[in-house]
Amino acid sequence: MSLLDARGIAVRYPVRGGVLQRPTAWVRAVDGVDLTLDAGETLGLVGESGSGKSTLGRALIALRRPDAGTIRFAGDDILALDAAGLKALRRRMQIVFQDPNASLDPRRTVGGSVRMGLDLHAIGTGAERREAVAEMFRRVGLRPEHVTRFPHEFSGGQRQRIGIARALILNPELLVCDEAVSALDVSVQAQILNLLKDLQAERRLAMLFISHNLAVVEHMADRIAVMYAGRIVEEAKRDALFAAPRHPYTRALLSAVPTPDPTRRDPSPPPLGEPPDPANLPTGCRFRSRCPIAMPRCATEEPALAALAPGHKAACWAA
């Protein structure tokens, strides 16, 4: 049994207009996604801005209640839980955001922010909590004597270490990393990626690693799902996806990454057109307005995410 098993997840947002600000249309940010995640596994979720990957990440840990679908975590239907059940569940699933400032209260000491989870769930005595926070600080590469400092006294990389400490203090089983290293410079990004990998191995964490950066996802993930306009269009084990991508969108994404080798200049990319208006998606396949191999069928029928080989799925009539 998978640790996380999500079926038919959908999240929609209203587009408001007119003087009354009534919903005039709906953006289907996530539109029927199935996903599983095993203990100790890292699933990479890639896609461009507006693809719905962050919304999906939040929906999976019930930070944003999905409008449709079911989510089972360790067998329990989490959308059926009452408030107390959901609170207990929060211990077991945590998130690290792109901007650690968004999850750190500027007026609270960083030690206080990290400790808050222990306080909320009334875990241990005061002395035990202090010791747990100090130990967590050491583990993420921070000095325990800095617990009394405030977020602004730290660099971006250090603040992300604090964000990781805050997320892991409750010893969760699932960690969602939403663009967790995207705001960091590469030299610091490497420090944080190494730290996340070590922590994952130590704790057998299941990790949903959301990023727009394909190289970072290749580095971190065991399995990868590619998202486009609210749907998963391809899903495969890491090496299979990069060696033999089956969806034309995955191929376009991969070929667009600049090769860091001046002796191998990439050919000019074929024109790909603009992403579709999320409130007004094309009929049939959502990618067809930008697809280099679109056929008449693509305009009338939406391809389902279908298995092509063991563990490799794609939603494309030509795959």
Add this chain to the structure above:
Amino acid sequence: MREAALLSVRGLAAHFVTRAGTLRAVDGVDLDLASGEVLGLVGESGCGKTVLALSLMRLVEPPGRLVAGSITFDGNDVTAMDTRTITRLRGRGMGMIFQQPRTSLDPVIRIGNQIAEPLISHAGMSRAAAAREAIALLEAVGIPGAEAKARAYPHELSGGQAQRVMIAIALALKPRLLIADEPTTSLDVTVQAQILALLRERCRALGTALILVTHDIGVVAQLADRVAVMYAGRIVEQGPVGDIFAAPAHPYTQGLLQSAPVLGRRRERLAAIEGNIPDLSRPIPGCAFAPRCDHRPTMGERCDREMPPALAVTPAHAARCWRLATP
């Protein structure tokens, strides 16, 4: 020897003086650029690369100011120019594009008129001729339906289209130098690839030199002829793109090239550069990278005490590292 430089910068320093202290954002930069050349200016946030780019056009705003050095562009001293001359230079000599294209466009003026404006005010074109040229320029930057798009307002453009329009405006007067500060950083990777190809093609077609400011070494590898690596307000290494990638001489450049994960070349662990960038509000007497440098323990105290000069690796390639000094 290299041909006569289009741009020659010597000892340039731009400091920000505030009550809290002096921030040495750019602190002694030497830089040369030939006509039509593409220079990749790389470095991490806070290294001074944007302030350097703004300094070249004298666009640094108070409390920042140029405190030392010279900028020679096309034989003229930019630091000595009066306001009228520098304004003309910014239109006809140098163009600039930024990371957030939409914030550089006027939200209430149709984009065709924004492209036509410099053609009228700087090149003396008639209104009608400038309007026709604006449509031709929109076509040249790959905007479909250029005639209709010329009547659009900036908010009707996607991020990629807005950056195309910025490129059209910046290149309207065929400047000899375009400075592009992180032009694709806010764009998705598929759009980035299109914009980079466009920048390369337009600069080549017009013979315009390009300074591409970026933190992305992949972008540099794809576009640059020459690379300058910046750290803590100084250029720590400079040379032809092939040499910099094949044989980086400065430990910081080496670290930068190794710390980014590369698609298709997966390793279990990344070579991180430990530590953080130094505080630029305190004077750094020696090498600013020494506290993070793997070679510092074997090199000794000279690295902390004395700033290494730019030492030659080959005639066209130099780095500020004491390891290159012949004993």
